Structures are given as structure tokens and as C-alpha cells.
Amino acid sequence: MKSETNHRDFVKEETLDPGDWTALRKLGNTMLNDMIDLLQTIREQPVWRKPPERVKNHFKKELPQLPMQLEEVYDEFKENILPYYLGNIHPRYWSWVMGTGSAQAMLAEMLAAGLNCNVGIGDQAPMYVDQQVIEWCKQIMHFPRESSGALVSSASIANLNALIVARNSVNDTIRRSGINEQKKMLIYASTEAHSCIQKAAEIIGIGTEGVRKVNVNDKYEMDIVHLQELIAKDKREGNVPFCVVANVGTVNTGAIDPLDKIFWICCKENLWMHVDGAFGALLKQLPEYKKQLGYLEFADSIAFDLHKWMSIPYEAGVVLVQDADVHRKTFALQPDYISNNERGIGAGPELTSNFGFELSRNFKALKVWMSLKEHGIEKFARLIRQNITQSKYLAMLIEQDSLLELMAPVSTNIVCFRFNPRKNHLDLNMLNKEILMRLQESGIAAPSYTRLKGNYCLRVANVNHRTELKDFDVLVNEVIKIGNQVIMEEEAKREPVNTA
Numbered sequence: 001m002k003s004e005t006n007h008r009d010f011v012k013e014e015t016l017d018p019g020d021w022t023a024l025r026k027l028g029n030t031m032l033n034d035m036i037d038l039l040q041t042i043r044e045q046p047v048w049r050k051p052p053e054r055v056k057n058h059f060k061k062e063l064p065q066l067p068m069q070l071e072e073v074y075d076e077f078k079e080n081i082l083p084y085y086l087g088n089i090h091p092r093y094w095s096w097v098m099g100t101g102s103a104q105a106m107l108a109e110m111l112a113a114g115l116n117c118n119v120g121i122g123d124q125a126p127m128y129v130d131q132q133v134i135e136w137c138k139q140i141m142h143f144p145r146e147s148s149g150a151l152v153s154s155a156s157i158a159n160l161n162a163l164i165v166a167r168n169s170v171n172d173t174i175r176r177s178g179i180n181e182q183k184k185m186l187i188y189a190s191t192e193a194h195s196c197i198q199k200a201a202e203i204i205g206i207g208t209e210g211v212r213k214v215n216v217n218d219k220y221e222m223d224i225v226h227l228q229e230l231i232a233k234d235k236r237e238g239n240v241p242f243c244v245v246a247n248v249g250t251v252n253t254g255a256i257d258p259l260d261k262i263f264w265i266c267c268k269e270n271l272w273m274h275v276d277g278a279f280g281a282l283l284k285q286l287p288e289y290k291k292q293l294g295y296l297e298f299a300d301s302i303a304f305d306l307h308k309w310m311s312i313p314y315e316a317g318v319v320l321v322q323d324a325d326v327h328r329k330t331f332a333l334q335p336d337y338i339s340n341n342e343r344g345i346g347a348g349p350e351l352t353s354n355f356g357f358e359l360s361r362n363f364k365a366l367k368v369w370m371s372l373k374e375h376g377i378e379k380f381a382r383l384i385r386q387n388i389t390q391s392k393y394l395a396m397l398i399e400q401d402s403l404l405e406l407m408a409p410v411s412t413n414i415v416c417f418r419f420n421p422r423k424n425h426l427d428l429n430m431l432n433k434e435i436l437m438r439l440q441e442s443g444i445a446a447p448s449y450t451r452l453k454g455n456y457c458l459r460v461a462n463v464n465h466r467t468e469l470k471d472f473d474v475l476v477n478e479v480i481k482i483g484n485q486v487i488m489e490e491e492a493k494r495e496p497v498n499t500a
């Protein structure tokens with residue numbers, strides 16, 4: 001007899017959707033309000049709180065097997081995550097080069113997460129938004145309309161993308177045969193180039209030794225004479241120089257390499273000119289940097305971030321490539337299952353993976369599109385100028401105070417300085433490190449650090465739209481106060497103990 005069993009009897013179907021949408025709506029509103037409250041009152045919060053042991057241990061639990069109420073999970077977030085953020089949303093955060101984000105773009109992130117689109121393929125509006133944002137990025141950088149680009153996660157990935165294209169432009173066989181048969185291929189970058197350039201060179205088979213380190217001058221800009229000498233020597237020895245990486249805003253001091261000279265050298269030597277403009281490329285918006293950034297639009301490729309100086313929430317990096325065909329030739333690979341159709345969902349614009357390695361991609365274009373629409377590029381330009389003016393103000397405070405020392409010229413938004421009471425016996429490196437640690441641990445302000453010519457420096461990288469001039473008054477006063485305090489403590493330790 002034929003079984004009467006119905007498959008429906010076996011399956012108790014489930015979904016991740018909430019059982020109670022009204023309750024979710026209420027909790028969602030609470031979450032949104034809590035985040036808006038945080039951002040509205042951020043100035044009243046410490047810049048940073050060290051996560052206590054209790055919190056670190058909280059994140060060493062076993063994999064959850066059974067469900068928990070979302071309200072309870074959110075309570076854990078409020079207790080163990082929310083108070084221990086990095087601090088880059090705070091007005092006195094200037095560590096590394098980290099963007100501040102914005103309350104409005106946070107909402108855009110929520111909308112994008114709601115749609116949860118994969119912006120890699122398909123006849124869907126998000127693909128057109130993605131293309132629109134790339135077009136706007138080209139306009140910002142004065143790149144030609146025919147050039148190509150991709151939104152990626154960061155400047156590190158954007159630099160990697162561009163260096164892969166640069167490498168493949170040398171020879172049509174590289175995609176097929178790798179670089180095994182090539183002579184030694186070389187990249188030139190200044191000693192101030194970001195570490196991601198070296199990592200990219202390692203990943204693409206050029207190796208650390210394939211990155212020639214070009215000297216810098218007193219302003220930390222690439223020494224062009226040294227660049228030419230290195231290229232000439234390498235060519236004489238039968239190697240294959242193929243790319244120069246120019247910095248627009250070095251990570252240590254914000255210096256800008258001489259783009260015009262680098263451009264002409266690249267033309268003469270037939271080299272790919274790549275610009276790492278992680279934060280500095282956005283200076284292209286300011287007429288006062290017109291001369292220095294005049295040749296930016298002639299670079300073969302450029303990498304920059306929108307999550308730094310444009311305050312787009314993490315992550316948002318951009319790569320632009322002058323010659324779209326070369327870019328496409330490097331990455332395009334379309335098996336049947338991801339080929340564009342003439343109709344249906346798959347009939348959309350060219351796959352974004354034709355211009356990069358990633359296939360699945362989130363809708364990061366939405367937060368950029370919404371931010372640019374809401375504020376207009378001119379507002380971003382004004383904020384960038386504001387940060388530069390503030391940085392020059394900080395430099396002035398430092399130069400006016402005999403207890404402080406400016407450690408590098410301030411060409412853009414990065415200020416390197418140290419506490420230096422000019423007393424011979426002091427270990428200034430140790431002293432300044434201690435000042436920085438106390439400053440960060442007190443939650444008052446968060447510069448970071450670097451070493452310039454072996455000297456430990458406090459380093460302020462100002463890409464913060466919430467910073468006000470008065471924040472730098474606070475910083476300078478605190479550095480001096482803590483510096484004097486540390487010296488007093490050291491001297492007290494050295495005084496002989498009275499045993500009488």
C-alpha cells in the first residue's frame with residue numbers, strides 16, 4: 001500500500017524572524033536611542049576606558065547552544081562592550097589616523113544592513129549607487145570619467161588592489177604564468193611609506209627586497225635625486241623597476257611627496273605611478289593644496305579612505321585606476337554562474353569583481369552616498385581645512401611653550417611633539433612614553449606615538465570633526481602637568497631615604 005505519509009508532518013519549519021515584531025520594534029528603538037544618546041553626550045565621556053579582566057573573561061565563553069532573549073544579549077552589550085569602545089568617536093581622540101564617523105551615517109549603515117544586499121552583481125539599485133559613488137570619487141580626485149574604481153574595505157586593500165594592477169601591467173603573461181619567469185621586479189617607495197605597501201609587495205610576489213626604500217628630506221618628503229639614482233642602478237643591473245608609490249600624507253607626519261617630479265620620472269622611465277593618499281588625497285578639495293596635489297589626477301592609480309577624513313563609518317576605502325581596461329584585465333573572470341544575463345536579476349551593471357578580488361560585498365556605498373547628499377562635498381572640504389587650522393594652532397601652542405618641542409614640520413594635519421624641559425639627565429623617550437600612557441589611561445585625550453629619528457614622539461593625527469580648538473588647550477596643559485608630575489616622582493625616587 002502506498003504510504004500516506006505527508007512530508008509536512010516531518011518538518012517543523014523555523015525562521016530567524018522574531019516571534020514578536022512589536023517587541024523587536026520597541027527594543028530596536030531603545031538601541032537606536034541609546035546610540036544617539038552616546039553620540040550626543042560623547043564629550044562628557046572619557047576618551048577611552050581600559051576593558052577590565054571581567055570583560056575580557058566575558059568573551060571566553062563556550063559556543064552558545066541554546067537561545068537567549070535578545071533583551072538579555074543587549075544588556076550584555078551595554079555592560080561589556082558599549083563602555084569599552086576605542087574612542088575614535090570622541091573629540092579628543094587623535095590616535096593613528098582614525099575617522100570619527102557620524103550619527104547620520106550610522107543610520108545609513110542600519111538601512112544597508114536591513115536590505116542586506118550583496119553589491120557584487122545584479123540589476124538592483126545598490127549596484128547603481130555603488131557606481132554613482134565611484135563616479136563621485138573620480139570627480140573628487142579629478143580622475144577622468146573613463147577611469148575605473150572600486151569601493152573596498154580600507155586603504156590597505158586599495159593599495160594592494162592598485163599594486164596588483166601595476167604588476168600585471170608589466171606583462172600580459174603574469175596572470176597565466178605568475179612572476180616566476182620575470183626578472184626582479186621593483187617598487188620604489190619612501191622610507192616613510194605605510195607598512196601596508198611592504199605587505200602588499202610581499203603578497204603579490206615582489207617581496208620585501210623588491211621594495212626599494214627611497215630617502216626623505218627634512219620635511220619627510222621623497223628625495224627625488226635618490227629615487228632617480230636607485231632606478232638607474234637597478235636598470236643597469238638588469239632588474240625591472242615597474243612602480244613608484246608616492247605618498248600624499250605620510251602616516252608619520254602627513255608629508256606630501258613631490259607629485260609633479262615623480263610623475264615626470266615615471267613618464268621618462270615608463271613606470272606606474274601609484275599614490276597612497278589614505279587620508280591626504282582628500283586635500284584635493286582645498287584650493288590651497290592645488291599646486292602640491294596638481295599631478296594627482298595623472299597618477300596611474302590612487303588609494304584612499306573615506307573612513308578617515310570623510311568620517312564615513314568603518315569600512316570604506318577606494319581605489320581608482322586611470323586605465324579601466326588594465327584594471328579589468330587584472331581581475332575579470334566570469335564563469336557561467338556569475339555572468340551577466342540580458343534580462344532578469346543578473347542583467348545589472350558590470351560585476352564589481354571585475355575591478356577587485358572580492359565577489360560578495362556589502363552596501364558600503366549607501367553611507368557614502370547619503371553623507372555626500374546630506375552635507376555636500378564643500379562641507380567635507382571645510383571640515384578638512386578646519387582640522388588643518390586646528391593642527392597649526394596646536395603647533396603654535398607647542399612652539400610657544402619652552403617645555404614642549406615640535407618634532408616635525410606640520411604640513412597637513414599631523415603634529416609630532418614631545419615634552420622636553422631641556423634638562424640633561426632626563427630620558428626623554430621614557431618620559432614621553434609615560435606621559436602618553438597616563439594621558440590615555442586618564443581618558444582625557446588620546447594622541448598616539450611614533451619615532452622620528454629615533455626620538456619617541458606624541459603624535460596627533462587630526463581627522464576629527466568633533467575636535468574644537470579648546471581640546472588642544474586641554475591636551476597641552478595635560479601633557480605639561482603629567483610631564484612635571486613624572487619628573488617629580490622620578491626625582492623623589494632618587495632622593496636618599498632619611499633613615500635617621
Ligand SMILES: Cc1ncc(COP(=O)(O)O)c(C=O)c1O
Pocket residue numbers: 096097153154155156157194196249250251276277278279305317
Ligand atoms: C598613509 C597611509 N596609508 C595606508 C594606511 C592604511 O589604511 P587602512 O587602515 O584604511 O588600511 C594608512 C592608515 O593610517 C595610512 O596613513
